[in-house]
Amino acid sequence: MDFLKRLFGDHDDLKKVTAETTRLQSDASDPTCSVWVSANAGTGKTHVLTMRVLRLLLAGTAPERILALTYTKAAAAEMSKRVFERLAAWVTMEDRALASALEELTGRAPSADEMRLARRLFAIAIETPGGLKVQTIHAFCERLLQRFSLEADVPPGFEILDDHEKAELLSEAMDEMLLAATAPENAKSPLAHAMACAVGYATERGFEELLGEALGHRDWLERAGGAARPDADLSVAEESYARALALPAGESHAAIEAAVEGLLTSQDLARIKSVLESGTKTDQSLASDALAVTRAAPGKMRFEAYCKLFLTQGGEPRKKLMTKALVDEYGALHEMFCRAQTAFVRIVERRCALQVYEASLALTRIAGFVMDRYRHLKAQRAALDFEDLVAKAAHLLERSDAVEWVLYKLDGGLDHILVDEAQDTAPLQWHVVRALAQEFFSGEGATQDKVRT
The missing domain is CATH 1.10.3170 (Recbcd, chain B, domain 2)
Structure with missing residues (x-):
């Protein structure tokens, strides 16, 4: 506490810094905006991503239309754990506690419909085919290649080295x-x-x-x-x-x-x-x-x-x-x-x-x-290594003859892409993300009457 006092001054200054941090995290988790978050380690970037997933779900986005990409399997497991813990807690909260939790998350008092939806989100996420997509870029590319093995020119049922x-x-x-x-x-x-x-x-x-x-x-x-x-x-x-x-x-x-x-x-x-x-x-x-x-x-x-x-x-x-x-x-x-x-x-x-x-x-x-x-x-x-997963996926999405068909099928299933530890994402991995997101802002994807981030 003495350290915090020396760093921020008196109690009022500390409260101001805390309030400003909370406001910035709320802005970054706004599901209607496309944002890039740059901050030091341990300042809550993963927390902001978790908030963003929750707010997307609360805004009515179907779980299968959200893709959250993490740098490691441990990070994916941790984010999934945080999301499902919050959703599970909402199910049994008293109305006043739930309203307070949702207001803290969104920055405004929740409507009655949002209260009812919040209690159902855990079941919705659990029952979603394929589940909430919080995974590493390699795991996503693996699923993509398994789904479009013919178009990607990879062996069906390939093994991963x-x-x-x-x-x-x-x-x-x-x-x-x-x-x-x-x-x-x-x-x-x-x-x-x-x-x-x-x-x-x-x-x-x-x-x-x-x-x-x-x-x-x-x-x-x-x-x-x-x-x-x-x-x-x-x-x-x-x-x-x-x-x-x-x-x-x-x-x-x-x-x-x-x-x-x-x-x-x-x-x-x-x-x-x-x-x-x-x-x-x-x-x-x-x-x-x-x-x-x-x-x-x-x-x-x-x-x-x-x-x-x-x-x-x-x-x-x-x-x-x-x-x-x-x-x-x-x-x-x-x-x-x-x-x-x-x-x-x-x-x-x-x-x-x-x-x-x-x-x-x-x-x-x-x-x-x-x-x-x-x-x-x-x-x-009939094997691929981890580098192949990303390279084949990037080729499939950017240069193959079947790219329009693949993007059409994926475009029908994705509205929001979140990337954790973006600074560590390799250029070829960014090619995959860019190809996935380009349909958000062009052609029919740009004319749909919904927010896509």
């Missing part, structure tokens, strides 16, 4: 990829090259972790052209990655390594070496690196020698190429040395971009192959 089963099938798909990549007949295939490239670029995070992340981008893998063939065409990915990394056409490691040849002449390097040898131990160490550049063969060896000269072990540009005494005495030479370092850093950035391009393309090819095999293994079992 749990996390363990999904991991087993993915592991099997990865094994098939490894067999294909190492098969003698595929030794010169793009898949074999991609495997060698990916393993070469893999860091301490591990190849499997990187592959797992890539497999999470299913839409991109499909658009990129990843397929089961070891030589699948990835031109879409190639163009996209090259554009994102600003790679010039025909960029190659050979061209990048050749670009360092004009940084410093042999005379420049000899002069730099001579000056550095006259300095401190730090200068003398760089003098050895300058000599190594002179002696290195053109190409990769000279590029690596320049890396040692101009960069730290961590790959960052050296902050000092000469100590202060040498800079003061050989200022012009130091400036030339620094210009060469700046030019080399730009060349290194070119090489980094090319490496990212090669690694990304290799990972895309490998992940595309694995995903295709995983898809084949699921088809053999």
Whole structure:
């Protein structure tokens, strides 16, 4: 209580804050308005959704025409529990207590018809075929696909893979990829090259972790052209990655390594070496690196020698190429040395971009192959995973030939959509919600003489 006093001031201030919060929650639960509620954790967002469901029912909305989507099964169970507890309590409340409860919920005194309806809502909700639809987005998509399996092009009576089963099938798909990549007949295939490239670029995070992340981008893998063939065409990915990394056409490691040849002449390097040898131990160490550049063969060896000269072990540009005494005495030479370092850093950035391009393309090819095999293994079992539920539902509602029929059937059964934890709803899940709601505001759905939110 002392904390609340320090936060809000005296008792009257606390009452004002409480009253304002209650008013805002009442506005947000108004069943005649479409609203978005943004608030911190623990401030009553789920409570507002529960109030909204109750007010919709009290306003005469049939339970089957309400869809409440939650982020987890636990949240769905909790919201259903809250709704049915309130409805059950209304059945046996004394008239005065019921009137007070309904007035607190709606902000006005209830009519006699509302009082009678409130006492019947528990039985109505219980007897509704299919029940009050408070469920996760995955549960909703599962029911949708079961109802329209033919239109969605999914196996009737499909099974849903749990996390363990999904991991087993993915592991099997990865094994098939490894067999294909190492098969003698595929030794010169793009898949074999991609495997060698990916393993070469893999860091301490591990190849499997990187592959797992890539497999999470299913839409991109499909658009990129990843397929089961070891030589699948990835031109879409190639163009996209090259554009994102600003790679010039025909960029190659050979061209990048050749670009360092004009940084410093042999005379420049000899002069730099001579000056550095006259300095401190730090200068003398760089003098050895300058000599190594002179002696290195053109190409990769000279590029690596320049890396040692101009960069730290961590790959960052050296902050000092000469100590202060040498800079003061050989200022012009130091400036030339620094210009060469700046030019080399730009060349290194070119090489980094090319490496990212090669690694990304290799990972895309490998992940595309694995995903295709995983898809084949699921088809053999007539199974879908949780990501498939949402993806297939979104495709059914947005892009399939049967979309008008499906939306018509659903449109006849939904008037209100509520989404809990909307900030955690993935883009593809929002595609499902958007497709469901679009009929509210277009065509016959927009002309019906009723409020739809």
